[in-house]
Amino acid sequence: MARLLLSKATLSAQRQKLAAYQRFLPALDMKRQQLQGAIKQVEAQLQQQQQQQRQLEQRIAEQMPMLAETSIDLQGLCSVSRLRLQRRNVVGVWINELGDIEFDLVDIPLMAKPHWVAPLQQWLKEGMTLDVRQQLLQQQQIAMAAALRKVTQRVNLFDKVLIPDTRSNIRRIGIYLDDKERESVVTSKIAKNKRQAAGGL
Template sequence: MARLSLSKSSLTRETRQLQTFERFLPALDLKRKQLMAERAKALAEQERIHDTMTALRDEIRQKLPMLANRDIALDGLVKLRGVRLGQENIMGTRLPLLLGADLERCDYGFMSRPHWVDRLVDAWSRMLELRVRLVLQARRVELLEAAVRKVTQRVNLFEKVLIPRTQANIKRIRIALTDAERTAVVRSKIAKGKRLREGLA
């Protein structure tokens, strides 16, 4: 760290720096609060999707108890072909956004499978889409938590390190300048008194 110069120019520089820090701190703190609110929303949405999946699973168990019959081939009725993603920018944090999930329903003979397979295929399609949404929401939460952590570190840096250090530097410079002025006044009085004594002698 550079040695602090105890001069008026250094005082001006430190004062400007303090003003800059104090101007940026509220904006950083606001950003942190907004990111925390977005994280809370994302967590609530993640919980909602999870609850919807649980409810759908329970509904399938209740309405389709015949799924316990392992003799009916149900594999491959619904497949996830792809996911279309976009991007959303929230307070400088790029978050993935689900534009759509491409599901493929395999053809099956209506006469060769029981009538309830249609309802099962619909439920599985909804479940697959919910799973995609849940994975995406977990990623959004992860990115928002990282952003909150980073902004909180910056806020702490300003609040606990930079601003107090700059204030201490300003105080130190002011004390040194005041002491220097006092010393100069005392020296001038001593010199004036010495000249007066020499003039009288």
């Protein structure tokens, strides 16, 4: 660490630094709070999507007990053919959101498969869409949590290190300069008294 010069110029520079840190800290703290709020929103959306997924699974289990029948080939009924994502900036963090999703649906000949395969195909589409949304929300969560960690580290750096250190430097320089000023006043008084004493002799 560089040695602190105890001078008026250094004192002025330290005061300017302190003012800059104190201006910057509230903006950082505001960003931290906004990120915390955005993360809570994503968590709420994720819980909602997971709830919808559970409801869908329950509906399928109740209405399609025949899925336990393994002799019917259900492979490839539905698959994602195109996924379009939209980029959005949330509190300085770029995230992906689902723009559009397209599916490849296997044609179901009326006589070749049971009647319940067509509604199952639609439910598979719904389930896959929910899966994609949940994956995107989890990615958003990770990105925002990383940004929050960085901002929190910066807030702590300013609040617990830079500002206290700068205040300490200002105090130290101030005490040194006051001592020097007192010393010079005392020295000049002593010199004046000596001159007067010499002149009086």
